[in-house]
Amino acid sequence: MDIHIPEEARQQPDAAPPVRLGVRGISKSFGPVQALRQVQLDLRAGSIHALMGENGAGKSTLVKILAGMHAPTAGDLLVNGQARRFASPRDATAAGVAVVHQELLLFGELTVAENIFSGHYPRTRFGTVDWSGMRRRARALLAELDCHDIDVDTKVAALSVALRQRVEIARALNQEARVLILDEPTAALAERDADRLLDVVLQLRDRGVAILYVSHRMNEIFRIADEMTVLRDGQYVGTVEARDTDEARLVSMMVGRSIDQVFPKVEAKIGRPVLEVDHLCAGPLVQGASLTVRAGEIVGLAGLVGSGRTELALTLFGITPARSGRIRIDGAEVRITSPRAARDAGIAYVPEDRGHQGLVKSMNIRENISMAVLDRVSPGGMLRRAEEARIARDGFDRLGVRAAGIEQVTGELSGGNQQKVVIAKWLETKPKLLILDEPTRGIDVGAKSEIHRLMGEMAQQGLAILMISSELPEVLAMSDRVLVVAEGRITAELPRAQATPEAVGHAMTRRSDPGTRTGGSQQTGARA
Amino acid sequence: AWTGGDDQPTSPLACDASTVAPDAGSYNGGTVTGAQPSDTLRVVDVPKLVGIGYFNATSAGVAEAAAELDGVEATTDGPAQANIDDQITLIDNYITSGVGGILYAANDPVAIAPVLRKALEAGIHVVGYDSDAEPDARQWFVNPAQFNGVAKTLMDELAQQIGADGSFAIVTSTFTTPNQARWIAEMDAYQAKCYPEMEWLETVEAQEDNILSFNQAMTLINKYGEDMDGLVGMTSVATPAAAEAVTQADLCGEVSVMGLATPNAIRPYIKSGCMEDAVLWNPVDMGYAALHVLKAAVDGTLEPGAAEVEAGRLGTLQIINGSEVLLGAPTVFNAENVDDFDF
Amino acid sequence: MLRRHTHEAVLALVTLLAILVLSLQSDQFLSVANLLNQGRLMTEVALVALVMTFVIASGGIDLSVGSIMGLSAILLGTFWDGFGLPLPLAMLAVLVVGTVCGLFNGIIIVHFGMPPLIATLGTLALYRGLAEGISQARSVRGWPEWFARLGQGDWLGLPVQVWILLAALALAGAILGFTRWGRTVYAIGASETAARFSGLPVDATKLAIYAVSGFASALAALIFVARVSTTRSDMGTGLELDVITAVVLGGTSIFGGRGTILGTALGLILVQVLENGLSLAGVKGDGTIVLIGVVLIATLLVSTLTERRARA
Amino acid sequence: MTDLSQDAAAPRTGPIRRILRDYGHELLVVAAIIALLVVVGAINPRFVSARNMTSVFSGNAYIAVAAIGMTMIIVTRNIDLSVGALIGVLATVSGTLAVSGAPIWVAWVAPILCGALINAVTGLLVAYAGIPSIVVTLGMMAILQGGLISVTGGAWISDLPPEFLLAKMKVMGLPMPLVWAVALTVLAAAWMRLTPYGRSLYLIGGNAEAARAVGIPVRRRIVEVFMIHGAFAGLATLLFATQLQVIQSTTPPNLELLIITAAVIGGVSILGGTGTVIGASLAAVLFAAIGSALIFVNVSAYWLRAFIGVLILVTVLFDVMRRRRETRQKGH
């Protein structure tokens, strides 16, 4: 791999590894919000340090400080033992720090190759940008990441989230980093892809890179981390060695109490079919899907990234109306041509991209929760503020959103709380069918189990739930029935009892027929 | 072919030099009500737009007359672009501020009328110059030259240069500019009557923009080549630009340039021999006369029905068509006299 | 409240200050007659600016308003004088055409996905070109007395068009501030995708906004023709810049999602006060233009910095 | 990524597809110019005569040069409405110096420097005060336009020394404006394509936050781009103001719209992040060709603007469709 490895790191594999980057008493406030208080940790060469904490604990804020994007209000950074100030990301890069941010920072209109080398272009003899060299090296770098299906000349805007994630990682790897920081790099990845990324991270560790790894996925953390630091509400809680701790201890450090991590699935009475879909076709990725979801039932939709689950949901929700096929709600056929029509038919959709699709981030909680039922709170067109506030408060309380109040701007909320606002918004429409697309992506353990509990409650009240998730354990734990999607078709239907990881995993990768193979991978490789 | 003239009736003059004495007519201007006499007469001069040589010259004439007359203060303030609404708003504000007199050159004869009537009702004296408004919306109008007179002068000069069977094209400002449209209509009529063999190739628009005028003239030259004998500019911007185009195309002497222009702008081309002459009244005199007429109206020395008016160094000016003060015949600038003028 | 409306507060202060200073320069400035007259003069720009607030708050822009105004003026003449329609019918037809022009903008923006700035840059040229082509430089004059009153007369002591303006102001303020359509406009401006995913009628709302913008331009054309009693194909040239100046001065974010009718009204008043007051104080037109430019930048500077300080 | 693709070779875009994608818009404009030349040339051969071609290619050269700077501005997701007024001011500055007896090179360099300086103010207000560029430049437009008339009183500058008139000079038999426009376009295009600095403009326009994250000093660079744009406005002024013997103290109305339209028809996305200066220059040529062609084929000038409007809409529509197809082919 094209990564520069510091000489000393290789020479002393067994000695106490040197501290590459030290964090000493870092604090950061945004106006009245105190995001970090007196945080400290050490990143050592050849070691993986996990950073843990609930949503909004301040992990990304710390990452941004280490990246030079935010200036800390107080505290020091030590680079190889010397106190340094990162006035800009350039300083951080110069100090050998490379970062994969949580919110992908890519250039949609530019090619994959240029994205990977943006900011530090390879030069020709004349000092100009070496385009062909850049494309060659980009290809090599992606190959190192076991990522053979990205055309380095496509625009990043045409890639799926998972592939974009990979471009971002490739960019960080290419920077000859001594310190690599990854902020929830696997949040958008399916297990298989996440595994591959973890292998790469381990490889880098073995080559002496100091790594800071942020994730909500416990299994990953225990697989790779050497030590963990926990933050809670911006406070430094402590640092522990991986071999001295276990999940329960870590969770209680994070939330300040011990909780049941996986909410046991409650049994709900399964009733008549709410949604019946027959041979639905839309776009290239929904090719004759048929399925049924019943009242009180949670149906899990499993599949590889890019298999067409989201597209199926978007079709049911009217964003990409169906080309052919039939949709029935409560036995009556409906034509869904827009999200509005879907809502009126009783379908609610909690999208996977909450920042762009789920919320109007500059608006407050009240305005977001009432958004899908605006006509109800404005008979005759005039908004009834009191009614709106009442509805918003209901939803706010019911989902236990943690925020200053319903007037807080949603962009300021942590991921989990944002997700709750989106769910509250859609529950307000009193839907018959709730589609949840990656409902717990990037969400901390506490919030996750709360969302799982809510799903169980809603099912008990007779709601039909279709859940898309790339986290197999989540699918298996929550679903009454698992449907497996591959290349736009439902390839398997497994009742709860038969839905084992092996069975589902097998169905996910089963090839429908050899002819569609390359087509399928290309579709994943480049999509709007 | 559509030449860019307006569709109002024309009255071409005789082809020879015989002149008909213009008709004095009976007064058809408006009347001021409730004018307050005051020690100093504050006058605002509102040209079509500021920033072009022509209206700089009229404004200089106004200033000259103001210096000469006792108790008159005059300022020039006009829109940055020839925009009817800006001009109206400007005049409206001056009415409120209580000026004693308004001089204007209208961007649109009808659009400007309501605000001018309002001025008359507010006791403000109103005199137009260069481009008129509806007669009842002002007292007097200083007419630089009658439309048919300008048309005759231009066509006669042109015919003399390119021959009575020559062909020519015209560069004008816009087809909506009233004066230009009127001149073109009169030229068309006069040409049909006196030079039926001449060929009017086409008329193009070029705003009051000298680069555009230059480009349009160049394109006409390229399009017609040797088939075009003359280029006529209908604005003081277009004529020098046309001369420049002919110069750059190395066609001096082959394509004659004619038109309305200020002497300063065409001096280099007359000197280089690329242009023989251009026609214009003296805009300085026009501004000068306008303020004198206004002052006379204020002082009561110019009453409706008068046949002539005193205008300082210009002497006595004739009144025609009821309420128009005739500045005189247009001047032809050529190699002999071009150095005598500076505007 | 104040935190959410910093800009309006700053703007109100600037306006008051301007009024104070200018009233010291000229005694006619604060006279009732002058103020009413200013109301008359600002009506056309104001009508279009009210709707432009919706357009910009929804994240769009409409550069074609001036051209629609010109085309509407010309068509009024054509329908009435050329086709011999009764004037009320011709007026109605013009309002329909203006709305259709706006709707056309909306369609190419919504259904063909053209950026509003470019789409309306294109129709700016197109509609003006149609006005010029149809008019062939001819003006229609001689409007009946009752029609002229629309632009020049008074009703109950106020200029007729000021009544229309006040009604439009109340309506626009109520819709943007208190109805679900107003909320939809803000949501679209803040995040069109999220608005769509929330089941809001995004496309229909955008189409309606542009259509109403065309309607307002046509209405402004009727009033303008009545005021100046003639039609010209160059009517409304540069209107878009005056309108956008007032709207952004009023605090509407050019990126969408933010803006109030109150702000736009203050922006309109400030510009009009400056134009009129400075002129009365003896400042020439070009000096006034400079000052308006300075005030535009300075006001936004102060309000941006104030907000930034409040947040920090 | 998946088992499906592990062994598949990485998909590649062929060089021709790549050129079509990167320069598709420019090729479209070239095609439009050629089509126009062929059609109008067939109707009236004089249209394609050497002299008319010289006019077409050099008559709008100043717009091409100004559109280069405008393209850079738009690429960074900004806009400049004040460029027309700026050119007017710079022309007066340059002309005043030329007739005042200053050395000619001073009269030539001054507008370039002044343009950069004036735009530095705009850039500072945009980058550091955070006021949207459309608002700042709307204000600057008023200030420059009104200020110019206030200061000059509307007087024209005449009696320009002949050696000042750059646009009338020739280099190896070619008119200076043409040479400048081509040279500046090629230089600017190479700079934007081949230097990290040039690429940074695309990064800023594509995603300012990400650009900062990869170490680009975004604010400072925006000020610099405005200054570069101002310098190009100064260069455009030199071609614009030296074509004739006089300098008008007002700017042609709507010059800024013409320049922005050239940049847009040339393919720069108003949403930032894409577009090349070559397209903008070609679009300026296309305008000149259309203006000329209309006279040659006797289209009434009344319909000229309607025609340009349709042209803008059709070009952009074409572009929108092309982009849509491009992404759809890739699977959507």
Ligand SMILES: Nc1ncnc2c1ncn2[C@@H]1O[C@H](COP(=O)(O)OP(=O)(O)OP(=O)(O)O)[C@@H](O)[C@H]1O
């Ligand atoms: N630019 C900002 N302005 C104001 N507050 C901010 C800003 N960025 C972060 N915050 C606040 O700082 C706190 C920490 O946020 P941060 O993004 O670091 O959380 P996190 O630990 O990364 O959470 P998650 O697991 O959801 O990613 C939150 O309360 C957030 O609202």
Ligand SMILES: Nc1ncnc2c1ncn2[C@@H]1O[C@H](COP(=O)(O)OP(=O)(O)OP(=O)(O)O)[C@@H](O)[C@H]1O
């Ligand atoms: N028609 C559409 N409109 C808007 N966004 C879309 C549309 N189709 C897909 N997307 C978005 O594009 C991205 C494509 O990602 P992709 O579908 O490959 O990954 P995924 O969602 O993890 O996989 P899956 O399709 O199996 O759910 C998703 O984020 C999806 O929200």
Ligand SMILES: [Mg+2]
């Ligand atoms: Mg985070």
Ligand SMILES: [Mg+2]
């Ligand atoms: Mg998905």
